[in-house]
Amino acid sequence: MAAGAPRIFVSHLSGVAVFDPAGDQVGRVRDLVVMLRVGQKPPRLLGLVVELATRRRIFLPMTRVTAIQSGQVITTGVLNVRRFEQRPTERLVFGELLDRRVTLTETGEEVTVLDLSVHQLPARRDWEIDRVFVRKGRKGGAFRRAKGEALTVEWSAVTGFSLEEQGQGAESLLATFEQLRPADLANVLHHLSPKRRAEVAAALDDDRLADVLEELPEDDQIEILGKLKEERAADVLEAMDPDDAADLLGELPTDEQERLLSLMQPGDAADMRRLMSYEDRTAGGLMTTEPIVLRPDSTVADALARIRNPDLSPALAAQVYVCRPPDETPTGKYLGTVHFQRLLREPPPALVSSIVDSDLQPLDPDADLPAIAGFFATYDMVAAPVVDEAGSLLGAVTVDDVLDHMLPQDWRETEFHLDEEEVATDGS
The missing domain is CATH 1.25.60.10 (MgtE N-terminal domain-like)
Known part of the structure; x- marks a missing residue:
């Protein structure tokens, strides 16, 4: 569901089919997994419990959901088929939150939870539960008719869901440091x-x-x-x-x-x-195998869509690599790099192959750390392609990985300094 799209009530997701990008059904939604937070903050929607054709139930993170539309869920196609196991900080929406008795903050009246709505936060991939559909009067049950006025309220308008400030072990600490x-x-x-x-x-x-x-x-x-x-x-x-x-x-x-x-x-x-x-402190040892790879017939619009991915680091999103198929590393023949600033100056329908920078020599996987650092300093780069003797793109080295290995080995230790009062918040 795109940012800004209408909210979805969870009752509409019960039993909904889940498809991979090719249109093949992989299972059905059996529950939603949320993490409650301290106070009145809306809970985060972590993912879906999906039942496969084999009856096994697995966890599908929301980061791997590309769309919820027309009564179906579309995934990235990458599924972990290990059996779902609920963790201490997780709550099941159908199994634990619906049909629950909670209290309206304003009036103190007890109500029954019939449904919850979820929405995707603007410009982010995070999802939250934002509203609660409740019924006043006697307990009626989720998805069932019962007497009494029904109304939809903000999550903050009810109590009885969220974690208590004290006595919740690791849950309270996690909620405190969530941001x-x-x-x-x-x-x-x-x-x-x-x-x-x-x-x-x-x-x-x-x-x-x-x-x-x-x-x-x-x-x-x-x-x-x-x-x-x-x-x-x-x-x-x-x-x-x-x-x-x-x-x-x-x-x-x-x-x-x-x-x-x-x-x-x-x-x-x-x-x-x-x-x-690969040896440590070489380009092969430092590289990531998941840079942005595009085929020559991809457009500038395609490239811009890829670099908008919020899960990418700024360094990896700074450029795309144009290669012949296959698109996964190691790729087909590496043709060159297109920097994001160049993408911003070109019309969206233009092909990336027409603006590729093929003059900059890529790194050899056996290049050592001084050679890599010299490359970055000489050409003012934040990421660089790593290509083997056959001309295939193996991955990309980013400037943060270079810095990690050039700083003293214990640099993280020396950077970790908290006041004693802050450390004491662990309660141990």
């Missing part, structure tokens, strides 16, 4: 006791934990990953940037590496193995 950037939340986690750190990490959703792990010192990364169940550890590694995940895997014993790789989706595991085959 922090990953680097700042990593700072907080670093200063918690090991027990508390493990509790908070276990309660974070996969994408959030992946973002935070990327910002933590190596020892903390290994400690947290080691305390997760192996299947969940594999999920979190898949959610991390491939180069960061490969670096973390490389610090683990070989047998543990293999167990985690065997639990990953084959494509993700192949990326990890490829990255781990």
Whole structure:
């Protein structure tokens, strides 16, 4: 559903078919997963519980939902088919929130929850529950007729859903720090006791934990990953940037590496193995395998749509790489780069192949760190393509990865400084 589109009542999603981009049905929606927050803040919609044809129920994150329209859900086509397991901070909408007795804040009257509405936040991929459809009088039940006035109110107009400020363990702490950037939340986690750190990490959703792990010192990364169940550890590694995940895997014993790789989706595991085959501090070892790749017949409009993806880092969104098929790395023949500033100056129907910069030499995968840094400094780049001897694009190195490896090894430790009073908020 595009930003600004009408809200959707969850009752309309019950049993709705889920399709992949090719139009093949993969399952049906059986529930919605939300995370409640402290006070009257609307809960975040994390994803959907989808029942496959095999009757297995899996979790589909909202980041992998491209559209909800005409009674159907469209996904990116990437599904993790491991069985859904509810986590401590998660609530099931159909199973736990509907048919619940809550209180109207203004009058103190008890009402029954019949339905909830969800909407996508403007210019973001986050979804929230914003309104509650309730019925006054005796308990009637979700989706059922009952006597009494029915009305729709804002989420903040009722109590009885949200977390209490005290006594909620890791849930309350997570809600308190929800608005922090990953680097700042990593700072907080670093200063918690090991027990508390493990509790908070276990309660974070996969994408959030992946973002935070990327910002933590190596020892903390290994400690947290080691305390997760192996299947969940594999999920979190898949959610991390491939180069960061490969670096973390490389610090683990070989047998543990293999167990985690065997639990990953084959494509993700192949990326990890490829990255781990290169020496540290080389272009191959530093690159991400997921740059923006376009075919020569793609248009400027196509390119601009791709770089608008909010999940991309600014460095990766700064340029697109034009290659012959296949589009996945390693690609067909690399033809050149188009910088986003050039895209902004061209008409949307123009082909990217007509404005490609083919003069700039790409990096060799075996290029060492000084050579990479010199390349970035010489050409004022924030990202650079990595191409092998056969002319295939392998990935892209971004300036943040170069800086990570040029700074002292313990730079994250020295940056993590919190006042004692702030550290004390962990309650341990």
